[in-house]
Amino acid sequence: MSIVQGHNDYVLIITNYLLNYVAFTDYIKDMEMRIDDITWTLDEEPVPKVPALSGAGGCGGGDGTSPQESDYLRHEQLKDERKRLQQNVKDIKTRMDRLAKCFHELDETDQKILEIYYIDGAKSWEWTAKMVNASTSFCFKHGKGALQELANRYFGLRAMPIQ
Known part of the structure; x- marks a missing residue:
């Protein structure tokens, strides 16, 4: 039973990929x-900010961070976000490219x-x-x-049912 269930899981994964193919490509x-956008923002040279002199004191923010520190922290956050997004896009794009390759190896009618x-x-x-x-x-x-053939091509021997 678990062998058949595992086999069906591969077909369900491929079904899900196909049903969401347009959403995945749009997401990419x-x-x-x-x-x-993040790269463009990071490449821009920031304008130096000078905190306004105030009789009340402080560094411009209620939390005690200067504008320069805030800019630096924002810059670091953007770099981290870009790195995370690049990895995420790479993972999804790899899956979709593999799916497209396997899909185009199928018979034209299929x-x-x-x-x-x-x-x-x-x-x-x-x-x-009617359309076909x-x-x-x-x-x-x-x-x-x-x-089934697409699942076999995509996952290899793992997706083939054991008789």
Whole structure:
């Protein structure tokens, strides 16, 4: 039972990747733009700030930090955020690139069925069959087989069911 369950988990992961493929690619684009924004901000030369002289004293903030210290801390926070985002984008992009590579190794008909049903969000075998110009049973059988083949290609031997 656990072998079959593990096998099904790989297919479920691939199904989830396909269902969220557009969201993943949009997320990658958004995070790359955010990384570019952070890089631009970090590359800008900060204008030196001089705390205003006040009869009340203090360094400009209620917490006792000077504007220069605040700028330095913000700069360090941005560097940390950029590093975290770069790693996150790298991880997701690696998965999506691998998925795309494995997807394009499938038969053209299988690609079209998976694309319409999962990526485009048809979620109806009847609509998928109409778009592919085939029977519903053909699309269902090929779709399930293509999903299994995609999981096998993506995860390798781990995803193959043991007979």
